[in-house]
Amino acid sequence: MTKDECKKLVLDIIADIAPDEDLSNVKPDVRLRDQLQLDSMDFLDIVMELRKRHGIEVPEKDYMQLASLDSSAEYLTPKFIELAAKR
């Protein structure tokens, strides 16, 4: 799992929970909230879809790690690698 692959997985989730958003120009270093209309319900869904699809747990204290695509990849990629190693 590379960080780019991880960003792609996060974007896939956002595409499913917010199909009315245009995701073609999402800037990885800008907060998602500042470029897309995502509210707290949507962020909860990102967390829950990560758990449902990939078995990744994001505790509430870490939600802010998902603020941008870059920070999401920093935070999630090691989790994906760790999980793959266990399998």
Added chain:
Amino acid sequence: MNTRSHYDVAIIGAGMSGLAAGIRLAHFGKKVCIFERHNAAGGLNGFYSFGGRKFDVGLHAMTNFVRPGVKGTPLTKLLRQLRIDRDEFALCEQKQSRIAFGPHGETSLRFTNDFAVLEGEVAQRFPAQIDGFRRLVALVKTYDDVSLDAPPESARAVVRQHIADPLLEDMLFCPVMYYGSATEHDMEFGQFVIMFKALFLEGFARPFEGVRVVIRVLLEKYRAAGGERRMKCGVQRIVTRDGRAAALVLDSGEEITAGHVISSIGAPETDWLVHLGAGASDDETVPHEGVGRLSFVETISVLRRQPAELGWGSDTIVFFNDSPRFSYEKAAAPVDMRSGVICFPNNFEFGAGRTLPEGVFRVTCLANYDEWAHLDDTDYRAGKACWFADMQRSARRFLPAVDDATLAAEIVTTDMFTPRTITKFTGHFGGAIYGAPAKRRQGRTRIENLYLCGTDQGFLGIVGAMLSGISMANYHILQKG
């Protein structure tokens, strides 16, 4: 046939809120079952077949309509949360609606899904009030109406800080109250804001085929997510142990256990199931305390032709009141004919050449549950016939004139529901469509793992009902992992 007797979550009632909660929970892997006493889903917003026709119950129009691209409103939130593509509802917009006040509707405010129309009408009819009206609208737009712990405030008091003319005040309250208020005379300001946005800042729409489209979409999502439902399978009582809901006893006598229970049947109605679970007898009289006092009666006339052919083609919904003040209160007589709501389901923009197969003319008025509840069958039928004619005549004062003989010749069939019908099909005590006056925003009950969703949680309208189910499932169950 289901044999499972334990679920992660049991939901009581397959109305809009219960189905929405069920979709969320099933989507995220919870084992969920919805228990519904009737054979049809939809609850307060269902449909039924009668004489080979399908009639919608409750729903005049879906409120909260916004066009594609508008984000952050209740409709968009619910579509996202339930993974519904807005094309699945295929909503068609209203033509125009009116608030008509005076013995023959002399003062009228038109509104459409374009808010500028209402604003223009207020400026024209109430020039001295327009600045205050704009201030009120600005306040409504910025108010946090989905907060689960906002302090209650009188909507009448807040509105009066901006609008000094009681006629305009009443005209704004009339639609807002008719479409969702469980309290008489006044409402909580947060509830006013929700309804003001839903009706005026957003708007009305409906699927061509009516509410059944919405129900069909919800049922399909729920099934696809792996949710179970048991129809004709009511919950008879809730057994508690150590402050927790330990078991649900079904009408069949079967016992079900669940980690969490979400009840959409109303607050006093849910408390009653707990009371029965503690050993109270079925024969005890159901409580009056905390039960809503507002109920409705509705007449439905099916017409041979489209309403437009009778000159009734422009109005989608008309909110009317003939008296100096608008009184939203429990009717003193079986029906209060001073005010009401007219709906023409035909008058939506269904697209070129597409019309409903028959004309429909619906009239809704406030009604008195007790007056209808005690009648024997003969008197009940006679009461319906008598009030039907009176209600139709009353409502026609606010529509372009059609003479009695012409209208009579157009009517193919009629139907009518009363407060008694509401209690029979929804289980709501007192025929209280909008439930109990005191809402429980956080959906909590005295029982730790038993939560409310739907009407008595306090998000209004069918979009509100769905959001209520979503919010309660998120807040009490999914956020907790």
